[in-house]
Amino acid sequence: MATVYSQAENNIRKTWLLVGSLSFLTLGIGWVLSYLYHSWWILAIVGIWVILEDFYAYWRADKLVLRSVGAVPLTKEEAPELHRIIENLCITSGLPQPRLYIMEESQPNAFATGRDKNHAAIIVTRGLLDQMDRNELAGVIAHELSHVKNKDILLGTVVVVLVGVISFLAYWSFRLGFPRGSRDRKQGDVIFLLVGLIGLIFAPLAAAIIQASISRKREFLADASGVLLTRYPEGLISALQKIGGYKNSMKKAKMNTAHLFIASPFRGKSRKSWLTRLFDTHPPLEERIRRLEITK
Numbered sequence: 001m002a003t004v005y006s007q008a009e010n011n012i013r014k015t016w017l018l019v020g021s022l023s024f025l026t027l028g029i030g031w032v033l034s035y036l037y038h039s040w041w042i043l044a045i046v047g048i049w050v051i052l053e054d055f056y057a058y059w060r061a062d063k064l065v066l067r068s069v070g071a072v073p074l075t076k077e078e079a080p081e082l083h084r085i086i087e088n089l090c091i092t093s094g095l096p097q098p099r100l101y102i103m104e105e106s107q108p109n110a111f112a113t114g115r116d117k118n119h120a121a122i123i124v125t126r127g128l129l130d131q132m133d134r135n136e137l138a139g140v141i142a143h144e145l146s147h148v149k150n151k152d153i154l155l156g157t158v159v160v161v162l163v164g165v166i167s168f169l170a171y172w173s174f175r176l177g178f179p180r181g182s183r184d185r186k187q188g189d190v191i192f193l194l195v196g197l198i199g200l201i202f203a204p205l206a207a208a209i210i211q212a213s214i215s216r217k218r219e220f221l222a223d224a225s226g227v228l229l230t231r232y233p234e235g236l237i238s239a240l241q242k243i244g245g246y247k248n249s250m251k252k253a254k255m256n257t258a259h260l261f262i263a264s265p266f267r268g269k270s271r272k273s274w275l276t277r278l279f280d281t282h283p284p285l286e287e288r289i290r291r292l293e294i295t296k
Contacts, residue, residue, distance in 0.1 A: 016155070026050050061157040062113045062121060065260070069252050071101035071123045078102075079129060085138050086122070089145055093229055098122050098148065107250045107267075108132065108243050111260040112144040113157050120148045125250075131242055139226060139236030143262055146225035152218050156260050219262075223288055224295070233292045240292075244285040 030046025076083045083100065090097045098112070098120035105125040114120035122144050132140065147153055227233045243263045253265035264282045 023050050058115055058154070058158065062115065062119070062153075065113050065157060065257060066101060066121065066123070068254065068257060069103055069123065071103050074100045074102040074124070081134065082124070082129065082137060082141075085134065085141055086145075089138065089142055089229060093145055093149060095145060095149060096120075098145075100124070102126060102129070103252065105250050105252065106130075107246050107248060107265065108239075109250065109261045109263060109265055110140050110144055111262060112147045112153050113260060114148070115154045115157070116151075117148050120153055127246070131246075132239055135232060135235035136239035136242065138230050139232070139239045140262060142226035142229040143222050143236060144226075146222040146229065147218065150218070150221060150225060152222065156218075159259065219282055219288065220291065223292055227292060227295055233295045237289055237292050240285050240289050 027043070027047060027050060030043045030049075033046070034040050034043040074082070079100070079102075086097060086100065095117055098114070099122070101121055101123040103109075103123060103125045106127040107125055108127040108131045110122065110124045110128055112120060112122050122141065124140075128137070128140065147156070223236065226236055230236070240263065247267050249267045250265035258265055259282075261282075263285060
């Protein structure tokens with residue numbers, strides 16, 4: 001029978017495959033551009049870029065994420081109760097205490113980032129501090145510490161960089177336009193070229209689907225792991241209900257970081273189409289709450 005721990009290891013292997021596919025998508029874009037512009041130097045440059053950005057994603061992506069969302073350190077003097085909650089949960093879980101940051105956003109939300117448990121950071125919004133009681137804060141923090149313990153944070157942070165690179169390459173590919181001389185190609189080459197162009201168009205969409213699938217798989221697991229840590233599912237249930245009840249989008253929300261948060265930072269009308277659900281970075285809050293209520 002599958003356990004939370006076996007699911008964590010299984011999801012780690014699957015996610016590395018997904019991250020690898022993002023790297024191959026990036027190389028595929030470089031290959032199409034090389035073919036279009038008759039220069040294999042483009043592919044070589046993109047290949048070097050993939051290697052460099054993988055190293056950057058490992059060592060520095062968390063700093064990039066913190067800057068992109070405008071997070072600043074949150075001291076013990078500013079939030080003593082929150083620091084006590086984290087200290088107690090870290091003792092219970094056996095994790096080193098992560099750095100704590102705050103975003104000046106009224107929407108209640110939070111996420112964790114970093115490359116491993118020794119270099120982790122938890123970011124909370126001002127709205128989370130203002131609107132949650134102690135049990136609710138503990139539920140949210142336990143959820144984020146579960147992402148750290150389940151080794152989600154590195155993979156989620158790396159995806160931020162990879163999705164950004166793919167979108168950047170695709171955007172500039174179309175800004176540069178269709179190169180001259182391509183009309184003189186043989187019919188077989190033109191078909192080959194069209195296939196490549198179709199791939200170029202759908203690469204950002206594929207990256208978005210991969211990004212969403214990573215987050216959806218892990219939110220359920222972090223919910224379950226967080227409840228095991230606090231032994232009090234009502235805290236997280238109540239927190240998710242409050243988060244879902246807030247209807248305004250986050251001002252600094254971005255598509256490439258949306259999957260990091262405990263709940264989507266975007267707010268809007270409910271979407272029911274299977275096609276639009278492909279791009280949802282989080283499972284429905286109602287489904288998460290329903291699963292947690294079973295554990296009560």
